[in-house]
Amino acid sequence: MIIWGSGGDVVPLGAVGTQHCATCEAPREFRNVLNYRYAHVWYLFSWVTEKAYFTACTVCGRGVRHESKAFEAQLGRSPIPHYRRFGGLVLLGLIASVVVVGIVAGQRSNVREDALLHDPRVGDVYEVDLQALAPGGFDGHAWGLMRVVAVDGEKVSLEVPNTGYSKASGVYRDLGKARDDSYYSGDVLSYPRQDLVRLHERNDISDVHRQ
Numbered sequence: 001m002i003i004w005g006s007g008g009d010v011v012p013l014g015a016v017g018t019q020h021c022a023t024c025e026a027p028r029e030f031r032n033v034l035n036y037r038y039a040h041v042w043y044l045f046s047w048v049t050e051k052a053y054f055t056a057c058t059v060c061g062r063g064v065r066h067e068s069k070a071f072e073a074q075l076g077r078s079p080i081p082h083y084r085r086f087g088g089l090v091l092l093g094l095i096a097s098v099v100v101v102g103i104v105a106g107q108r109s110n111v112r113e114d115a116l117l118h119d120p121r122v123g124d125v126y127e128v129d130l131q132a133l134a135p136g137g138f139d140g141h142a143w144g145l146m147r148v149v150a151v152d153g154e155k156v157s158l159e160v161p162n163t164g165y166s167k168a169s170g171v172y173r174d175l176g177k178a179r180d181d182s183y184y185s186g187d188v189l190s191y192p193r194q195d196l197v198r199l200h201e202r203n204d205i206s207d208v209h210r211q
Contacts, residue, residue, distance in 0.1 A: 003041070003042050003043065004039070004040065004041045004042075005039070005040055005043075006037060006038065006039045006040065006049070007037070007038055007040065007046075008035070008036065008037040008038070009035075009036060009038075009084075010033055010034070010035050011033065011034040011036070011079045011080070012031060012032075012033055013031070013032035013033060013034060013053075013075070013079060014031060014032055015029060015030070015031045016030045016031060016032055016055055017029070017030065018030070019057075021057040021059070021060060021062065022062075023057065023060045023062040024057060024059055024060050028057045028058060028059050028060075029057075029058045029059075030055055030056060030057055030058065030063060031055070031056065031058055032053065032054070032055050032056075033053070033054050033056055034051060034052070034053050034054075034079055034080070035051070035052050035054065036048055036050060036051035036052070036080055036084075037049050037050045037051075038084050039088075040087070041088075041091060044087060045087040045088055045090055045091035046083065046084050046087040046088060047084075047085070047086075047087060047088030047089075048080060048084060048085055051068055051080070052065055052068070053065065053066040053067075053068055053071040053072075054066065112208075113200055113205075113207065113208045114197065114200065116208040116210055117193070117196050117197050117200055117205070117208060118193065118197065120148050120151050120156045120193065120196070121148065121151065121210065122148050122149060122150065122151060123147065123148060123179075123210070123211060124147070124148040124208060124209065124210050125145050125146070125147050125148075125175070125178045125179075125208075125209040125210075126145065126146050126147075126148075126158065126196075126205050126207070126208055126209075127143070127144075127145060127168075127171050127205070127206045127207040127208075127209075128143070128144060128145070128146050128199075128204060128205050128206070129141075129143055129203075129204040129205075129206075130142040130143060130144045130146075130160075130161075130164045132199060132202075132204035133146060133158070133189065133191075133199065133204065133205075134146075134160050134187075134189060137160060137164075137187075138164040140166065141166070142164025142165060142166060143164065143165050143166075143167070143168040143170065143171050144161045144163060144164040144165060144171060144174075145161050145171060145174055145175070145178045145183075146158040146159060146160060146161065146189075147159045147178060147183075147184065149188060150188075154192050154193045154194070155190050155191070155192060155193070156190065156191055156192075156193055156196060157188050157189070157190045158188065158189055158190075158191065159184040159185075159186075159187070159188055160184065160185050160187040160188070160189060161174075161178075161183055161184055161185065162183060162184065162185050163183075168206070175209065178209075179211075
């Protein structure tokens with residue numbers, strides 16, 4: 001669950017002496033202040049959405065608003081804490097890192113699976129789109145597991161399972177059962193080895209498991 005929201009803060013920047021306040025109609029102490037607002041995700045990753053610098057009366061709070069860029073140039077820095085200003089960038093960096101890691105892991109997985117499909121062995125279990133490998137064998141589109149039972153030169157024979165799932169997520173629960181003969185219907189389909197590689201390129205074979 002993503003927790004997000006917003007907040008704000010007032011940063012005092014020091015007194016500037018006594019001035020006439022037009023609102024109070026009297027001499028008042030004035031100070032420089034920064035009002036800013038921020039948005040956040042999980043309370044940790046935040047970014048500034050609005051900021052305003054003022055020279056304001058300490059009694060009524062009214063005063064003169066300054067142009068932010070010019071005022072910060074005079075200060076020589078931004079008084080907003082780093083975690084408020086750059087938390088959003090940190091979050092984007094973390095997301096980008098996760099995406100890159102996922103892409104690299106996916107590429108490595110594809111290389112491994114291609115190698116296993118080029119060198120199939122009896123007992124290998126494939127996660128497959130059954131509609132592509134065993135069309136008409138199930139009631140509607142289904143995903144499931146098929147097991148290599150024979151390799152004869154370029155021909156690879158696969159057992160058809162008893163069960164297919166309407167969602168690919170259902171397949172993962174059956175990985176522990178897929179080593180048992182009772183998991184399969186007894187029907188066997190044969191494919192050229194290169195066809196299996198092409199089916200993997202189309203993602204009709206999504207994963208290869210070898211003990």
